[in-house]
Amino acid sequence: MRGVSIIGIGQTEVREHWERSLRELAVASITAALDDAGIDRADALYVGNMLSGELTGQEHLATLIADFAGLRGIEALKVEAACGSGGAAVRMGYLAVASGLHDLVIVTGVEKMTDCENGLVTEALAMAADGDYEAMQGLSFVALNALLMRRYMHEYRVSHEDFAGFSINAHHNAARNPYAMFHRPITREQFTSARMISDPINLLDSSPIGDGAATVILCPEEKAQEFCPAPVTIIASATATDSIALHDRDDPLFLQAAHQSAQKAYAQAGVGPEDLDLFELHDAFTIMAALSLEACGFADRGRGPELAKDGEISLKGRIPISTMGGLKGRGHPVGATGVYQIVELVQQLRGEADANQVECHLGMAQSIGGTGATVITHILEGPN
DSSP states (O other): OOOEEEEEEEEOOOBOOTTOOHHHHHHHHHHHHHHHHTOSOOSEEEEEOSSIIIIISOOSHHHHHHHHTTOTTSEEEEEOBTBTHHHHHHHHHHHHHHTTSOSSEEEEEEEOOTTSOHHHHHHHHGGGSOTTTTGGGTOOHHHHHHHHHHHHHHHHTOOGGGGHHHHHHHHHHHTTOTTOSOOSOOOHHHHHTSOEEETTEEGGGBOOOOBEEEEEEEEEGGGGGGTOSSOEEEEEEEEEEOOSSGGGSSOTTSOHHHHHHHHHHHHHHTOOGGGOSEEEOOOSBHHHHHHHHHHTTSSOTTOHHHHHHTTTTSTTSSSOBSTTOHHHHHOOOHHHHHHHHHHHHHHHHHTOOGGGOOOOSEEEEEEEETTTTEEEEEEEEOOO
């Protein structure tokens, strides 16, 4: 297997893009990434997307985007893994380059969610759950995470306010990211008094839906410096699965697929959690941030919220997370999120994160589909 490097990145702002279509968002990020890499063509395009058919009436998406981007003729495929679709697309691109199948690969994540009324979006997101035994019984995605959070609070004797640090950190970092949806910090008081959505999850526990697209360009490591003076290398790519339904898991409060995916990635990269300088986790809800930190070895079980309370997840903390706002502050255009995470890691590792810059050489991104059913983990190494 060949080493794989990232030689170009591009992204759009995450917001309500009333004036731009799904394909226009995707092409804007692709154009930016191609310009960053100094190329105008690639061998293949992999598109991470979850809801184009349901929310925009458009399937056959990757070929549409390839055509609109002036890339007609190349291999173009859509990759779907619920909210982990972007991370899954990055993995497909990684495998295509590592195997020698392709030399230049474009990976784009794109989602357009805000043109539809909220009820339709809620129904669409519930398709990431078990259709027969969860969604059909009326469980929304927020409700499933609320069940997890309530059980966590009961088992480990923590309060709702103990999760506040995750959202405060995310909004603080998003405020200084021009591509983020939210640019205002929040206080602990605002967190605790926010409107309840599905008890105990309130509005500020939850990441917002949005429209957006992000792109990375991949090539073999040995050729990377032909295109980029300071390429970032993907030193691990791993995935694992668990049951889709929460009730089918041996222990719903342990993200087994996140643990397995991270362990595979650690082994592949020859590192452990103590070696990582930052972690872009899938903080769709504050409970997911806590469970991810525990599953990946950054905190003991039941102690994830303590990292937020003690400032260990801040930009100057032991393991910075959500450094550009995460899902909570940057926004969560579901199929694009996993690619945004990789773009933001590259910004950090290149030293291009401006006010949010972390001193770093190794970073990890983890993208989660469903409530932990599909988990894709990547570890990136900065330029030497």
